[in-house]
Amino acid sequence: MTTLKAKLQEDLTTAIKARDELRSSTLRLTLTAISKEEVAGTEARVLSDDEILKVIAKEAKKRREAAEAFAQGGRPEQAERETAEGEVLNAYLPKQLSDDELAAIVAEAVAEAKAGGAEGPRAMGAVMKIVNPKVAGLAEGGRVAAAVKQALAS
Structure with missing residues (x-):
């Protein structure tokens, strides 16, 4: 198992023990997306840390886009939730260029x-x-x- 995936699973366990619903649900969804990517295609494989970062970036982008859509649709609570999930995922991504x-x-x-x-x-x-x-x-x-x-x- 890659180090980033192991860190995500450790953080999930910590979040569950701390009863941090937002963090645990976000990490569960992300680990599921990683698992889906690992079994996609003709052969199951283990993703490298770089590939896992791409999956996390894709998930974070989904959260940003969903937050914008909810905000435009007049659902600020849901937009806030999506933004918070995006922030959880951004902690695992490298710092963006200015x-x-x-x-x-x-x-x-x-x-x-x-x-x-x-x-x-x-x-x-x-x-x-x-x-x-x-x-x-x-x-x-x-x-x-x-x-x-x-x-x-x-």
Whole structure:
């Protein structure tokens, strides 16, 4: 078992003993998502810590989107719950890049892509190929794409 999955299970046990309903239900759902991912496909496998981080990031994104939907739908209690679950999951994710750090990485990648002959908005794909490995897990895809578009437009 990977160290991150073991930590999640330990934290779940602690949360259950402490009768922390929010934390325990969130960790249960996350461990279930990890288990589903492990048995998905043609063969069961054990996920690496990086793959588990991707599953946790996906679950956190679901919580953010659900919180927004509930807030727009006039259900603030449910939106609050989803936000709280997202915060529990964010504790397991690496610290996200700030807007300034992301802009610096994107600017560097744009310069590199332009040196390779890519120009204008059509260079988006080339720039994303350079940026994505550098920011994997540290910035959400939508934020990265927006930063690249903004850098290419200027």
